[in-house]
Amino acid sequence: MTVWEQLAKEIKHFTGSVRELRVVSDVTPAEIRRELESRYDFRTPLPLEKVMADVGRMLRRWTVHVTHPRYFGLFNPSVHEAGIAGDALAALYNPQLAVWSHAPAAHELERHVLRSLARNLGWDPDTALANFTTGGAEANLSAVLAALAERFPQIGARGLGTFDPRLAIYVTADTHHSFVKIARMTGLGTEALRTVDVTPMFAMNPEALRQRIETDLQSGDWWPLMIVGTAGTTTTGSIDPLPELARAAACHGAWFHVDAAWGGSAALSPKLRPALTGIEQADSVTWDAHKWLSVPMGAGMFFCRRPDALKQAFSSSTSYMPEDSGADTVDPYAVTVQWSRRAIGLKVFMTLAELGEKGYATLIEHQTAMGDLLRERLQLQDWTIVNMTPLPLVCFTHPDIEQGRTSTRRILDTIYERGRVWISDAIAGGQPVLRACITSYRTEPSDIDVLMAELELARKHSW
Numbered sequence: 308m309t310v311w312e313q314l315a316k317e318i319k320h321f322t323g324s325v326r327e328l329r330v331v332s333d334v335t336p337a338e339i340r341r342e343l344e345s346r347y348d349f350r351t352p353l354p355l356e357k358v359m360a361d362v363g364r365m366l367r368r369w370t371v372h373v374t375h376p377r378y379f380g381l382f383n384p385s386v387h388e389a390g391i392a393g394d395a396l397a398a399l400y401n402p403q404l405a406v407w408s409h410a411p412a413a414h415e416l417e418r419h420v421l422r423s424l425a426r427n428l429g430w431d432p433d434t435a436l437a438n439f440t441t442g443g444a445e446a447n448l449s450a451v452l453a454a455l456a457e458r459f460p461q462i463g464a465r466g467l468g469t470f471d472p473r474l475a476i477y478v479t480a481d482t483h484h485s486f487v488k489i490a491r492m493t494g495l496g497t498e499a500l501r502t503v504d505v506t507p508m509f510a511m512n513p514e515a516l517r518q519r520i521e522t523d524l525q526s527g528d529w530w531p532l533m534i535v536g537t538a539g540t541t542t543t544g545s546i547d548p549l550p551e552l553a554r555a556a557a558c559h560g561a562w563f564h565v566d567a568a569w570g571g572s573a574a575l576s577p578k579l580r581p582a583l584t585g586i587e588q589a590d591s592v593t594w595d596a597h598k599w600l601s602v603p604m605g606a607g608m609f610f611c612r613r614p615d616a617l618k619q620a621f622s623s624s625t626s627y628m629p630e631d632s633g634a635d636t637v638d639p640y641a642v643t644v645q646w647s648r649r650a651i652g653l654k655v656f657m658t659l660a661e662l663g664e665k666g667y668a669t670l671i672e673h674q675t676a677m678g679d680l681l682r683e684r685l686q687l688q689d690w691t692i693v694n695m696t697p698l699p700l701v702c703f704t705h706p707d708i709e710q711g712r713t714s715t716r717r718i719l720d721t722i723y724e725r726g727r728v729w730i731s732d733a734i735a736g737g738q739p740v741l742r743a744c745i746t747s748y749r750t751e752p753s754d755i756d757v758l759m760a761e762l763e764l765a766r767k768h769s770w
């Protein structure tokens with residue numbers, strides 16, 4: 308058997324059998340290190356067949372299987388074969404996308420898919436610029452850098468220094484924590500993150516936003532650089548009131564960024580699309596393909612309706628980079644964070660081509676239906692749902708937790724030990740809650756049954 312036959316067999320076997328595996332691994336670092344040290348000193352070369360079989364075995368044994376239909380976790384998807392094949396082709400041809408002229412095929416495939424997805428956002432792709440990123444964190448960083456470059460081009464050369472007034476980014480406590488790193492990386496400082504109160508259902512309160520901006524402006528210390536609306540927060544899946552946020556941004560001359568890392572994929576479902584109303588008014592959008600578009604890791608997307616801001620933020624010229632290929636093409640290195648860049652978008656192109664928009668809509672709506680089923684089942688058994696979202700993410704608690712007979716932690720300990728499902732916990736509205744998100748298009752009603760049985764067992768067991 309060649310290594311390729313072996314790989315094909317591994318892909319087929321794993322995909323067919325993942326449902327039978329434990330979702331959770333309980334390995335210790337010491338156990339893995341011991342095995343690695345005993346078998347890999349990197350002095351004696353080993354046959355690739357043997358290495359591949361061994362690496363596959365370790366990954367199967369020592370991973371939380373996020374592609375498992377009973378992984379109810381943190382937006383990490385089950386992947387489609389098209390995505391695996393796309394990543395393999397990207398590795399094989401290794402196209403370098405820093406400049407258009409080095410990788411015309413890969414570049415245009417990416418452009419084609421990004422333009423199509425931009426239309427789903429309600430955008431005119433001719434007036435926008437989009438690129439694939441490593442993930443949502445890079446896309447959010449791109450947004451802040453673009454907003455800074457457009458509003459204050461002089462900062463590019465002079466730096467922020469003691470820029471006066473200070474520049475504010477309006478967020479909520481549930482805005483993704485990548486903004487904390489971004490505030491540090493850009494030199495804005497974490498004080499620039501102005502936290503706006505949320506409604507009882509965890510969405511930004513537009514009245515609180517208005518007041519916060521006004522207070523900041525009156526103080527003379529702050530100028531509103533950006534308002535961040537999240538479409539699908541990590542904790543509760545809430546969608547901020549995007550039209551109101553767009554209005555506030557327009558009123559104050561702030562950049563309006565929508566972080567739809569997970570929720571953006573709702574744009575492909577005619578049923579869910581209305582929940583994203585307002586996204587078409589954003590200056591920029593973060594949308595991760597490696598979340599709800601179910602492609603392998605390392606595929607974020609950044610959409611921007613102000614291409615000149617990206618040129619201002621990222622343009623660069625060097626003697627060694629090939630010449631710009633012409634007026635109708637864009638060299639990614641000159642409009643994005645990255646320099647050498649892999650063909651991130653091939654797996655997205657191939658998956659979208661295979662499924663079609665309708666196919667995606669069907670899978671997304673199936674997951675939403677599984678989320679609704681989970682809500683129903685929880686309520687039937689006296690669990691209390693604490694969040695409200697059209698997306699398939701459920702935060703819940705139980706009188707046993709609220710009255711201290713058990714805790715979310717103790718319930719999770721039992722669940723992880725048994726290994727049949729994976730869920731997480733979180734703090735919502737100051738209360739510890741359990742959190743289950745339908746992240747696999749393979750999740751079926753029978754998987755919800757298993758989750759319910761595990762929850763009940765763990766709750767009783769943990770008294």
Ligand SMILES: *Cc1c(COP(=O)(O)O)cnc(C)c1O
Binds near residue numbers: 441
């Ligand atoms: C996941 C997520 C991010 C971060 O994206 P990465 O792809 O992990 O870098 C940012 N914002 C939201 C809302 C997310 O769900």
